[in-house]
Structures are given as C-alpha cells and as structure tokens.
Amino acid sequence: MTDQFNRKINYLRLAVTDRCNLRCSYCMPEKGLEWLNRSAIMSFEEMIRISDLLIRMGIDKIRITGGEPFLRKDIDLLLSGLSNNRLLNQISITTNGTLTEPFVGEFRKWKINSCNLSLDTLDRETFFSITKRDEFDSVISTMNRLLSEGIEVKINCVVMEKINIDSIADMVELTRNLPVSVRFIEEMPFNGDLKSFSGNFWNHLKILEHIRALYPEIRKTEDPAHSTAYHYSIPGHKGNIGIIAAYSRSFCGSCNRLRLRPDGGFQTCLYGNPVFNVKDMMRSGFSDEDITKFMINAVQLKEKDGWEAESMAKQGQSIFSSMATIGG
Numbered sequence: 001m002t003d004q005f006n007r008k009i010n011y012l013r014l015a016v017t018d019r020c021n022l023r024c025s026y027c028m029p030e031k032g033l034e035w036l037n038r039s040a041i042m043s044f045e046e047m048i049r050i051s052d053l054l055i056r057m058g059i060d061k062i063r064i065t066g067g068e069p070f071l072r073k074d075i076d077l078l079l080s081g082l083s084n085n086r087l088l089n090q091i092s093i094t095t096n097g098t099l100t101e102p103f104v105g106e107f108r109k110w111k112i113n114s115c116n117l118s119l120d121t122l123d124r125e126t127f128f129s130i131t132k133r134d135e136f137d138s139v140i141s142t143m144n145r146l147l148s149e150g151i152e153v154k155i156n157c158v159v160m161e162k163i164n165i166d167s168i169a170d171m172v173e174l175t176r177n178l179p180v181s182v183r184f185i186e187e188m189p190f191n192g193d194l195k196s197f198s199g200n201f202w203n204h205l206k207i208l209e210h211i212r213a214l215y216p217e218i219r220k221t222e223d224p225a226h227s228t229a230y231h232y233s234i235p236g237h238k239g240n241i242g243i244i245a246a247y248s249r250s251f252c253g254s255c256n257r258l259r260l261r262p263d264g265g266f267q268t269c270l271y272g273n274p275v276f277n278v279k280d281m282m283r284s285g286f287s288d289e290d291i292t293k294f295m296i297n298a299v300q301l302k303e304k305d306g307w308e309a310e311s312m313a314k315q316g317q318s319i320f321s322s323m324a325t326i327g328g
Contacts (some may be wrong), residue, residue, distance in 0.1 A: 011059065011060075012051065013063045014047060015065045017041065017067040024130055026187050046282055055085055080109075083163075091112050093114075097142035098133075115154070118156045130160075140235050143180075154183055160187050168214075186245055259327055264293065268299065283325070
C-alpha cells in the first residue's frame with residue numbers, strides 16, 4: 001500500500017478511547033473533556049474488523065493508543081483478537097502507566113514487545129503539577145515491571161517551557177543504568193485549550209543544545225527508517241536518547257502511518273482532519289470491499305506533510321482539539 005508520494009504505508013495508530021485518568025496540561029484542560037458517549041466509540045469487534053482489512057492492505061504494525069488504553073474495559077479482548085492475525089507482525093502500545101502493570105505479563109503473548117511510557121519528569125511534585133494526579137509511584141512500578149519482563153521501554157517526555165526543563169537532566173541520567181530510550185518531544189497544540197499552549201519555544205534544536213551542554217560527549221546515531229525521532233547515545237549509558245520534532249515536523253516526508261480515532265474517524269495525518277468515518281460506514285451496512293475502496297482512496301490522497309495537512313484542515317474547522325481525541 002503506497003501513497004501518491006510512493007511512501008509505503010504499513011503502520012496504524014489505533015486509539016481505543018478518548019478517556020484518560022490524568023490531566024496532563026499538554027493534552028487536555030484540568031477540568032477534563034466532554035467524553036464521547038459509549039455508543040459513539042467503536043466496539044472491539046469493529047476495531048478488529050477494520051484492522052484486519054488494513055492488515056490485508058499492507059499494515060503490519062499497530063500501535064494501541066488513547067486516551068489511556070487501559071481505561072477501556074476488557075482491553076485484553078482487543079489485544080488478543082488483534083494478535084490472532086498472523087499477518088500482523090507487531091503490536092505496540094502507548095500508555096501513561098498508571099493501570100498497565102497487571103497486564104504486562106501478557107504482553108509477549110499479544111505480540112507486544114515495545115511499550116511507550118508517558119513520563120515527563122522524575123520529580124514527584126512536578127509530576128503532580130503536570131498530571132494533577134498522585135500516580136508517580138504506579139508509573140515507576142510499571143516501568144520496572146516492563147524492564148523485568150524484557151519489554152523494550154521508550155519514555156515519552158514532552159518538553160515544556162517553565163514546567164519541566166529542570167527535569168531534562170534527570171531524564172537523561174535515567175539512561176545511564178537502564179536500557180531505556182528517553183524521547184524528548186516538542187510540545188504540540190493538541191491540548192483541548194489553545195489558550196494554554198506555550199508555543200514551540202523548546203524545539204528539537206534547543207532541546208539538543210541543552211542536553212549537549214550537560215553531556216558534551218553525546219553523539220548522533222543512525223535513525224531507523226520512518227523514525228519520528230533523531231537518535232543519540234552517550235558513551236557509558238545503557239540506554240539512549242531520542243528527540244522528536246513533533247511540532248517542527250521535520251520527519252514528515254517519510255511518514256508511513258494512518259490513524260483511527262475512537263469514534264471511527266479515519267485520519268491520514270496527525271495535523272489533518274478525519275477523511276471519513278469507518279464506524280458510521282460499518283453501522284450503515286457498507287461491505288468490506290466498499291470500506292477498503294474508501295481507505296485506498298484516502299491513502300492515495302495522503303498529504304505530503306503535516307504543514308500541508310494543517311493548512312487543508314484549517315480551511316474547514318479547527319483541528320487543535322485534544323491529543324486524547326486524536327490518539328497521538
């Protein structure tokens with residue numbers, strides 16, 4: 001499956017819920033959001049049906065996102081159902097870690113060998129200030145359990161002006177003795193409340209400059225194909241560093257992904273609007289063949305990059321809602 005720019009599309013980000021038990025300032029307002037009604041969210045059967053169609057079209061990696069995926073009741077049924085498809089090579093998951101630990105022992109059975117853990121600081125007070133919840137210990141416990149089970153751990157740390165800059169050094173130091181990849185991410189406007197978006201003061205270049213001042217020996221390493229992060233290593237550290245230009249969007253040219261929102265919105269770019277709604281199509285009786293044709297056409301029209309997608313989306317309505325709604 002390729003788009004008009006001859007990019008091979010083989011990666012699906014599947015958001016299973018818009019709900020989250022944290023209130024991270026870069027994702028949603030402290031008061032929370034107006035959650036989708038249960039009837040508006042795809043069932044697991046519907047998610048598996050669409051995923052199976054996309055797998056036949058060439059998708060071989062699915063990342064489960066939210067909201068917080070483990071807030072979805074019986075999430076194990078979805079993970080088990082997806083993993084039964086022999087053509088699917090890998091399932092990965094992005095989680096805040098607060099509810100994850102009880103499921104970690106089953107990850108390998110579900111083809112989950114990699115987990116992205118959201119953690120923006122190692123300081124308990126700063127954690128509470130960002131998330132508005134006292135869940136620091138549960139996140140650290142999940143991280144340790146993932147490592148003990150041999151699951152690859154990538155820690156997602158959103159860099160925010162005047163909020164967690166002092167935590168950058170601690171996060172880098174985490175890689176000294178642990179085989180984790182700490183990925184520093186530019187803040188994005190998908191917070192459900194544009195008034196609180198601090199702007200891209202800490203872009204990927206400034207983040208690197210800050211880390212290099214602390215660790216002059218940091219060196220660039222090779223970036224995997226389709227990677228959204230610039231990768232670095234520090235001699236003597238077991239882990240590594242990644243910097244994701246999420247707002248600068250300097251990696252868009254090699255994009256290989258599609259997105260499904262919890263409500264069935266089919267999206268070809270994070271910065272774009274949904275192209276159509278697969279849940280509505282399924283519930284209206286569309287056949288697998290019909291839905292496949294719509295998805296193939298959408299892939300063919302996939303935007304060149306996030307800037308083009310944002311420009312096109314703004315011709316309609318504002319796209320800057322919440323990352324919990326879009327699924328990252």
